[in-house]
Amino acid sequence: MLYLSGHIFLSHQNPENVKNQYKSTACYHMADTAEILCAQIVQLPSEERMQVVERILDSLDEPDASMDALWAKEADNRLAAYRRGEIRAVTLSEVIAKYH
Template sequence: MTEPEDIVTAARKLSPAARLKIVEEILDSVDVADATVDAAWAREAEDRVAAYRRGDLRALSLSDVLARYAKT
């Protein structure tokens, strides 16, 4: 079996574009969607939009948000 160090050594001989392609492929292989998590986020987003439309949740401008974090 090929050792990770051997793969890295071989990858370093490739062009930057080829190395980026490999990185993307590896990241895609470990970033597997979870339908349960996706459904929970969809419900959360729908709940937040509904709360905003009811007036239970107020929106902030981007400039206000950025100003808040610029102070920290």
């Protein structure tokens, strides 16, 4: 059984039919689509759920030219500051020690 904002749907119903039934209500939102998908996904075997997770994570890791440009500028700024003696390099062991 699937419960969405006061509506109950049987899990054996076709997800598209559920979506269409629910879409006809005034309170349909994108988050409700996510609820429908999640309810379907949790019923999959664990290996298939991992495949879904991997595909979602891959879709979030799309290249972003503007973000790449910002990181390149930051790297250039840090290198320039290092060369001017404003910051120092630290060893990996120092970084690990700081966060452990």
